[in-house]
């Protein structure tokens with residue numbers, strides 16, 4: 001890997017005796033899009049706050065852009081863009097003024113900041129809303145404005161905590177498109193998400209986190225190859241029968257997961273497994289064949305679903 005822009009070794013954050021982040025190690029290369037995928041409470045935001053140099057670590061090593069946040073917090077923060085989980089835009093100010101005020105905060109000269117604000121509004125597809133009140137924007141627009149604001153200082157790394165939580169599918173796709181654009185331009189992206197499709201779409205590489213520890217690391221495709229099969233057959237026999245039927249399907253597929261509402265059968269060819277189930281005399285209420293996803297990887301690693 002080229003000289004890492006973020007390097008964490010045995011990074012730990014404790015709240016009293018509880019380790020919210022429990023000895024995690026990872027590196028992020030320049031220009032990479034790196035993700036932390038895990039359910040609520042996994043320790044993703046806590047990790048992001050340490051990387052963002054706004055929360056101190058309890059132990060371990062952390063280097064951001066070659067600097068230690070314990071010694072160089074302000075210098076690190078001046079080179080980062082941060083998109084927090086909750087939008088914290090200035091509701092009193094108009095859209096464009098949010099960017100101007102933030103730019104002034106970073107000490108950008110007045111004549112440069114106006115040009116920068118217009119450029120960022122264009123990028124965030126908000127040019128026609130420049131004079132709107134923040135309150136009048138949709139959730140997706142507010143999110144894009146928060147991203148635009150985080151780009152005011154031309155950050156070397158953009159940190160995004162759950163960038164699309166709470167957005168509708170269309171707004172998510174518009175936002176992903178903007179993040180792809182940034183990725184193309186070479187910005188290093190670090191994001192947390194509990195959406196497996198977001199991780200699959202946006203991340204070159206990711207770590208799967210659960211209960212403060214890293215369960216696996218790799219590209220989405222490599223993780224799926226390593227921890228799942230090519231296809232998944234989902235069958236439903238009714239919540240009271242799934243356990244009983246699953247026990248009788250022992251020879252079918254490479255392995256099963258029995259969830260409260262369905263059985264997942266992992267194999268290279270879901271349709272072929274469905275034919276075997278029919279041949280054995282079982283008729284599922286519903287059946288669906290899909291390709292494996294990071295959700296299956298998480299289930300395999302933890303025995304639990306990402307969204308509970």
Ligand SMILES: Nc1ncnc2c1ncn2[C@@H]1O[C@H](COP(=O)(O)OP(=O)(O)OP(=O)(O)O)[C@@H](O)[C@H]1O
Nearest residue numbers: 015019020038039040041042043044045046047162
């Ligand atoms: N200030 C705090 N004091 C005590 N416990 C905390 C504090 N902040 C976080 N925690 C706990 O640490 C754990 C990890 O929280 P964190 O917010 O990092 O998780 P997360 O993966 O980002 O999930 P979410 O998406 O819900 O924010 C949780 O159990 C949380 O309750």
